[in-house]
Amino acid sequence: MTTTETRPDLAELDPVFAQMTEATAAYVRAIPELTDREKTFLSVTADVCQASLGCAFEAHVRAGLAAGVSTGDIRELLRFVSYDCGYHAAAAGVERIGLPRPDAEPLAPELVSTGPDAAPSPLPPAVRARVAELDPHFAGFFDLQSRMRTGHGPGTLSERERGLVSLSVDVHYQTLADTFRTHVGRALRGGASPEDVRAALRFNAQFGVTRAWHAWEAVNEILAQPSTSSASRPR
Structure with a gap:
């Protein structure tokens, strides 16, 4: 990361x-359930969500790089988190990071299309049906965002990481109902245990203890439900 x-x-x-x-x-750095990579992702996500792009953001990026997190990983995080925090907020992080332009392959046309040539929506059917009930255009927006984030290879986030990042966005914005439940489920399906999910909340306490307090009340209720516990089993 460069700075003048x-x-x-x-x-x-x-x-x-x-x-x-x-x-x-x-x-919080001593929390054992999270990797250094995940701690970097959660820290940078908090910076973007809370528009904290000064010395704290720089310190979090530098700490991640020192721990072996690549610049490509951090860029992929910013691309992913824009779904939930908004492109305007994520763009500020992309600008602030100050790293050389990446040599990245563009997305395939069918992933950025919203017409008949678009790739199928990767959204779980139950989630898509719920969103479609709200508004058809909004459902199309969800389809587009999900298609553009379907890659799972070098330089991309794992499903566990995506879940932990997404539920952290909910903590920062206090969206602790349907989306929080969905994102906790995503983390569990990605291989996180209930204790790993709790570890993400423990780590996020440093970014606002009152927000974490409300999130604890929500996550304890979610994890106490049998259907949620079964989501953590390998499939």
Whole structure:
């Protein structure tokens, strides 16, 4: 990540605040259920959702790169999270990241089409039916967004990672009803255990403890349901 700014050390600005920040970061970074890659993704997602694109964003990106997360991984995260946080917010992250333009293959025409030549929607039928009840055009928007995020290969996020990132967006925006339930289910289907989902909430507490509090109430109810617990079993 490049920058032309010379940022003062946090300890120079406020040594007590720096001490509080370091203690908090050390506590949540020690959460064992999440990988360094997942912690980077959750941190950058929080930065984008909360428009925190200053020194914290830079520190999170640099920490990820130091832990072996590639620039391609971070770019893929920003592309993916734009679905839920909005393209305007994700675009600010793409601009701020300051990395060289990637050598990426463009998406296939059928993935960006909304006409008769479009690829089938990858949305689960139950989810698509629920969205279609709200508005047909909105359902078409969901289809398009889902088609553009169907890749699973080098430089893409795993289903577990997508689920943990998506449910974290819900925590930041406090959308803790249907979408939160769907995203928790996605993480479980991707191989995350209920304890892994709880670990994501523990990690997100650093980005707003009151938001995490409300999310805990929602996720404990979701995970207590037998249908949700069965979603974590391999299929």
